[in-house]
Amino acid sequence: MRATILHAPGDVRVEERAKPTIQNPTDAIIKVTAACVCGSDLWPYRGADSVAEPVPMGHEYVGIVDEVGAVVKNVKVGQFVIGSFFASDNTCEICQSGYQSSCVHREGVGGAQAEYMRIPLADGTLVATAELPEANKIASLLAASDVLGTGWFGAVAAEVGPGKTVAVVGDGAVGLLAILAAKQLGATRIIAMSRHEARQKLAREFGASDIVKERGDAGVAKIRELTDGLGAHCVIEAVGTQESMMQAIRSTRPGGHVGYVGVSHDVDLPGLELFFSHVHLHGGPAPVRDYLPHLIELILNGTINPGLVFDLELPLEDAAEGYRAMDERRAIKALLRP
């Protein structure tokens, strides 16, 4: 089969690999309908994460079940399924508390930018739709697999709700979908921090009421200006750098909540400033599995259209162009069709 492999920073190739096989009786093999390039795939692509050996890429996927292990009972061959970047049993105490991405049996899921992929712990990881979805829903269901679920967790972690003023740091797919999530969760006012016109437009379409172009200290000052000098109730951090984390913390009022979902790279939080900021801090890898049934319902009944974040669609063979376009910020997010 054809699969996307990262050989070194900047060196992505689509090449022939063996089709994955069932390794454990809890596995499933799926034929990938669509996959995509994630902002976090750019970390190793840009050399910010090391690449010791050629790595099969991709962890966002929707597809058709091709084969199941002996004990798999929740999904069947031929069903359309959506999963996430961590496999989880969905039964342990941590899963049951809503933190499937820290499941005690957690396994990473990879190699989604390919024709086929193996899903460990298929019963706890995959969610099947009742019927094969219409073609125009595929992109949105694919978004649910990571970026929508991650933006949603950011909003939940920031305790977004009615009456709340929300600020979102980061205008990538996750930040944009955090805006959509905040809107769905009933936020009264949503401030998008973005300096890119196309992204500002999408932010408004997803529910942003205000746009702040400034970043860093100037961005913080602007947020305070818009919130009677107090800061936002809820701030969602969707970048993962020192600057974006501090921007998020400083944009939050005392007693307010920061939900952070950007994968922290070279971030060190100064204890004394955090102490006196009085903010709540919560985040990490999103428990997408917990939200999937609800998100799938919202997509299939037409309430939300998160697939709008895909502004580039390519055949799998052109995966390298997808990486380049996102790296150069020519595309928000690239969808790949095997």
Add this chain to the structure above:
Amino acid sequence: MRATILHAPGDVRVEERAKPTIQNPTDAIIKVTAACVCGSDLWPYRGADSVAEPVPMGHEYVGIVDEVGAVVKNVKVGQFVIGSFFASDNTCEICQSGYQSSCVHREGVGGAQAEYMRIPLADGTLVATAELPEANKIASLLAASDVLGTGWFGAVAAEVGPGKTVAVVGDGAVGLLAILAAKQLGATRIIAMSRHEARQKLAREFGASDIVKERGDAGVAKIRELTDGLGAHCVIEAVGTQESMMQAIRSTRPGGHVGYVGVSHDVDLPGLELFFSHVHLHGGPAPVRDYLPHLIELILNGTINPGLVFDLELPLEDAAEGYRAMDERRAIKALLRP
């Protein structure tokens, strides 16, 4: 009047100072009934915080109102009052949300280890009792002024409640009273981390069900052993060092809550570890004012006896001995009587 002044690290003196006077119409002057030495007073005493000039010490107090400014209406001359280390208006949006210690008009309160002290924003800061309390309640009411309120905030920030397993890092007065708070808030199991016998005894008296003597990595391993390998639901951090913060974060299960109330000194939290820990983090200076009415009620009706943390009582003149005893860990907490 007599007042306690820190001249340099290790150099505490009780000397003659002018009696404070009303400076703003919102001020009150109180005659201090009892004050005490705080764990945080030890930071400058030990040279961990710099001492640029002689500083009047003390921020924990109960006393009798001696004089009020022109607009003060909630407290009257002759009333017994309890306050806290930050003055707050108790009316701004931040105060109303329960974060009086980040009040938009916040002012520090100091010089409590003296015969008289000035309280800014008296109406929002002081809480009067209906009658003069009995002598045997003074120590407990004094504890409410900071260490009890701070331990209580730690428990609230860690989301302690029924069904929860709670671990407490730190066996100073705040840590011990966090145990009392956790018990009052309905925790099912309370693990005290302490290696000092007298403090372990008090921990048990306040409600601890388990004692862990180990600290650092060994302490974390022990907490995991006691919690099916998962970590505690709620961890209260009451020290404020890098080691204690990491011990708290690592002792918490994914999705669990760390409430931190030790004043962070030289603490830097590693972003990536925090991200994957999946913990909630909240803390800072305790909004003691928010809890005072409830805590005073629990003390006066005999439900709690937080004054047990005072294991040394001295006349104000001997304040220096109080500092020495706490610095050398001969005393948990020293009460001073002017």
